[in-house]
Amino acid sequence: MTALTRLSLTDFRNYAGLTLRLDARPVCLYGSNGAGKTNLLEAVSQFGPGRGLRSAQLSEMTRRDAPGGWALAATLDDEQKISITLDTAGTAKRTVRIDGAPASPGDLAERIRIVWLTPAMDGVFRGGASDRRRFFDRLVMAHLPAHGKAAARYDKALAERNALIERGHVDPAWADAIEARLAEAGTEMAINRAIVLEALQIAIDARPEGHFPKADLTLEGAAEAAALKGEDFRTIFDLLVDAYHSGRRRDIGAGRTLSGPHRTDLAVIHRPTAAPAGEASTGQQKALLIGLVLASATALSAGGSGPSPLLLLDEAAAHLDPDRRAALFDELTVLGGQAWLTGTEAFLFEAFGDRAQRIRVDEGSATLAE
Numbered sequence: 001m002t003a004l005t006r007l008s009l010t011d012f013r014n015y016a017g018l019t020l021r022l023d024a025r026p027v028c029l030y031g032s033n034g035a036g037k038t039n040l041l042e043a044v045s046q047f048g049p050g051r052g053l054r055s056a057q058l059s060e061m062t063r064r065d066a067p068g069g070w071a072l073a074a075t076l077d078d079e080q081k082i083s084i085t086l087d088t089a090g091t092a093k094r095t096v097r098i099d100g101a102p103a104s105p106g107d108l109a110e111r112i113r114i115v116w117l118t119p120a121m122d123g124v125f126r127g128g129a130s131d132r133r134r135f136f137d138r139l140v141m142a143h144l145p146a147h148g149k150a151a152a153r154y155d156k157a158l159a160e161r162n163a164l165i166e167r168g169h170v171d172p173a174w175a176d177a178i179e180a181r182l183a184e185a186g187t188e189m190a191i192n193r194a195i196v197l198e199a200l201q202i203a204i205d206a207r208p209e210g211h212f213p214k215a216d217l218t219l220e221g222a223a224e225a226a227a228l229k230g231e232d233f234r235t236i237f238d239l240l241v242d243a244y245h246s247g248r249r250r251d252i253g254a255g256r257t258l259s260g261p262h263r264t265d266l267a268v269i270h271r272p273t274a275a276p277a278g279e280a281s282t283g284q285q286k287a288l289l290i291g292l293v294l295a296s297a298t299a300l301s302a303g304g305s306g307p308s309p310l311l312l313l314d315e316a317a318a319h320l321d322p323d324r325r326a327a328l329f330d331e332l333t334v335l336g337g338q339a340w341l342t343g344t345e346a347f348l349f350e351a352f353g354d355r356a357q358r359i360r361v362d363e364g365s366a367t368l369a370e
């Protein structure tokens, strides 16, 4: 089991100071709009890689009118103490500590993994490829934290190539060097994506039939297709180098790089209707998304290579009919990682019975309600 058994926030969003003592059961946060429920999930999400579930700037999360930065501390499974501090007066960087000793975000990623679902993701199947790519890359990062670094290296090289292309006159040797870096990071990204797609599809296929429909996933990108066929690093690297090289003239015309893993799409088919997920009803899409996120959590737990993930579900319960809600709670109760849920009213969580703990959230304060 992976669970936060204590969480404390200092000057984070609308919390001046808060400490929650918890057990390993799912945590249900309820309270009125604007009370600070999502802020608590956002605080938990800071313990994962990246900038958390709102992708906010670090300084944005500092409580308004607070002079310094913010601090978060948690105890994992009653044992390990982890903390993150942002000192806006100093370096404006996050300081991570594990059991009091300085640690890197990578050390943290070995101890805690987090998967989340927020209302902002509701349109992911209907939106553009970049939304789906971001959604999927976040899942990849939860499985393989190094994916974030590969993506950052890729983005840097891509910005350099685009700057060169915009000038219209490309020095071949310079372009070769940038494209080699782009292809190196791009190959790593494509392989990571292929590994996680396969693990996710296996977990989806193994899910029970019923309340959360299954999806069939494909990655639409040449490098990922090669990785899924089992091609080795060198072959995928050469494929990308060729694509960038042969696309130079076209890219100069367009003013940007038109091919590569930064254009990959995640195609999702709603299996019961065999139609693209974007054509499913709003409720079906939500149920499909929940199924995907649950499969991802199961795949992470089953991988055995790290801790079971915490699962953050913002406003998921309110959109489900009572049967689906009960089915979701049954699944959350037996997951290897603690689930965190939000809703405006306590009755939404009734079907949990005593299998969950409830926290009443009220404008910057939160109290255990039993």
Ligand SMILES: Nc1ncnc2c1ncn2[C@@H]1O[C@H](COP(=O)(O)OP(=O)(O)OP(=O)(O)O)[C@@H](O)[C@H]1O
Pocket: 012, 013, 014, 015, 031, 032, 033, 034, 035, 036, 037, 038, 039, 040, 060, 061, 062, 063, 064, 342, 344
């Ligand atoms: N940096 C900040 N400093 C102080 N308060 C903040 C800060 N950022 C956000 N808030 C406040 O936090 C509140 C929003 O909290 P949150 O999004 O967690 O609400 P919620 O309980 O999830 O509401 P809903 O049910 O509407 O989703 C708002 O009142 C907002 O003004």
